[in-house]
Amino acid sequence: ASPPASSWSSKSAGINGSLRRDIVGLLLPHYTRPHTEILTVPQSGTKTVPSQYFIIADGAQSEFRRKLNLRMEGETLFYNQAWYFRAPDLAKLFARTQLSSMTFFLNEDCYGDILIPQTAEGHWLYHVTPMPEGVEADDWPTFRNMLYRSIGEEFEVFEPQGRYFGSQVRLAASFNFGRALLIGDAAHLTSPFGGFGMNMGIGDAVDAGWKIAAILQGWGGPRLLETYTLERRDVCKYIIEGAAHNNKVSGKALVRPYMEEDSERGEKAREEVREFIIREKTQQSRSFGAQFGYRYTSSPIVVGDGTELPPLQYGEYTPSSVAGCRAPHLWLSEGNSIYDHFGPDFCLLKLDPAVDTTALEAAAAEVGIPLKVFLLDSDEARSLYERKLVLIRPDQHVAWRGNAEPDDCRWLVDVVRGAASFH
Incomplete structure (x- = not known):
């Protein structure tokens, strides 16, 4: 059954373009206040909605972005x-x-x-x-x-x-603007050759979403939100550059003289086109590396251990538990995904029941971080994750890994929640 519509949502449904522009003008002067009030203009009059943060997701022709004078x-x-x-x-x-x-x-x-x-x-x-x-x-x-x-x-x-x-192919210089965050096409535009527009927008929403939730819940640190641009912009830039390449090796770039001719030189031309397509065009349809392999290894809220990263390839994905990478996926013996056990918050994946995690759990509890400990006794998982302990963020990226608790658990907790800096 559909949830009942609130009086505000039903009244707001009829907002037209002119009124939306009025809302922009009313809203943006107040976005820097600690408790922003978003003023809407539904058909029946005005409505004030208390809010602390503002997500700008109004697309490629974003009026909000223009009002903020943000350059692409x-x-x-x-x-x-x-x-x-x-x-x-x-x-x-x-x-x-x-x-x-x-x-x-x-x-x-x-x-x-x-x-x-x-x-x-x-x-x-x-x-x-x-x-x-x-x-x-x-x-x-x-x-x-x-x-x-x-x-x-x-x-x-x-x-x-x-x-x-x-x-x-366009990219905003920053996705953060005070308490306003740009996501999706409002923050970046990509060539359609590869189908990454929605993919990147969802990635933005996940990254911004868990960080805003952490701040609103009281455990996110003062530096957490600024990492949104630091993490997402480099990823989007990498994906956009690959999509631009896909676009440039299309159309006439794939045509060769004599390619339709039934002759030796025609066969040679077709072979040249075939090799060019395999070499330059395959990544448009086979882009597992761009989909799953991007990493946040330069982020100040992940703690690396010096391990060399697998090569970043647009087409191919190499699973890795190095901090900043996506937690490797694994189907468990009962037929469900390891991701199903991580939950919506931080998860400490424990691959050795003998390893003590008391101090790390206590440090998380002290600052209010919701932390789930998932004990998985699996040789396959130990081989895949390479460490006995792996701290996984709400977005399923690895924040830290090790074979034992760190010497200073509170320091680690403060780094991953944006209350201290690792770099």
């Missing part, structure tokens, strides 16, 4: 053209590749085209990058000719809609 650094890679249309007969031509999420067309006449099925009812997205010169989004005859030339056959096209858009 980067470039426009290409302008792309996209047409949405209905063509029921087109599915018959793709019967052999119906499991494909998208089809790339490469020939000497095309523009670097991509066809993406949208629905089972025959709706498609035809994407051209970069946008051909002189072609407008509503130039339907040219659109049809380009589509037919790519596929090699004509068919009926209904309800075409078109637009062009820019592949942007």
Whole structure:
């Protein structure tokens, strides 16, 4: 059953763009106060909502970001053209590749085209990058000719809609602005080649979320929130650079002279394209390293032990329990995930029942850190995690590891909660 709507949420649902701009003007002068009051303007009048922090998640054209005069650094890679249309007969031509999420067309006449099925009812997205010169989004005859030339056959096209858009790679200089935090597209823009827009936004929300929760619960230290930019910006920069590479090795960059010719030089051209795609393009669809392998090893709230990190590769993921890395995943004997046992707070993974953790538990309790101790007697886990004790953050990244408690447990606890500095 759906939860009952509050009187505020139901009244606020009708806020339009003009009123939203008014809210921005009313809100932002007050964001630096210890207890910010967010003033909304629902249809029935004004409403004041007490708040201490403000999450800016209003997208690429963020009005809030502009009001704060925050600059985005980067470039426009290409302008792309996209047409949405209905063509029921087109599915018959793709019967052999119906499991494909998208089809790339490469020939000497095309523009670097991509066809993406949208629905089972025959709706498609035809994407051209970069946008051909002189072609407008509503130039339907040219659109049809380009589509037919790519596929090699004509068919009926209904309800075409078109637009062009820019592949942007941009990054805010900081994601922190007092008590206001930028997340998602308000903080960074990436090329769609790789599908990382939502992925990065969720990562931002998790990082900002657990840190704000820690402060509101009273155990987060005074330096905790500033680590949001320190951790997330470098990760986003790495992912954005990879997506930009994916964008640049698309379209005409993949076309070679004679590639359609039935000859020795044609075969040589196709082999060159094949090798180029495998070498340069695979990471667009196989990006496990970018998804799971990013790490916060330079963060001031993780405590490393000097162990050399595995290489960071965009396409391949190497699990590691080095501090700052994502806690390695493991399916347990009862069939559930090790992540299910970590919980929403800090977790001390204990892989040797003989190791004493009394002092570390007491230090966490002293400052109010919610800490779960998870005892796992597993040779596979010990081999994977390489240490007997592993302290895991609420975002499932490793904060510290060791074979015994540290000499100063309170110091460790203060570092990971942002009340002291390790570096």
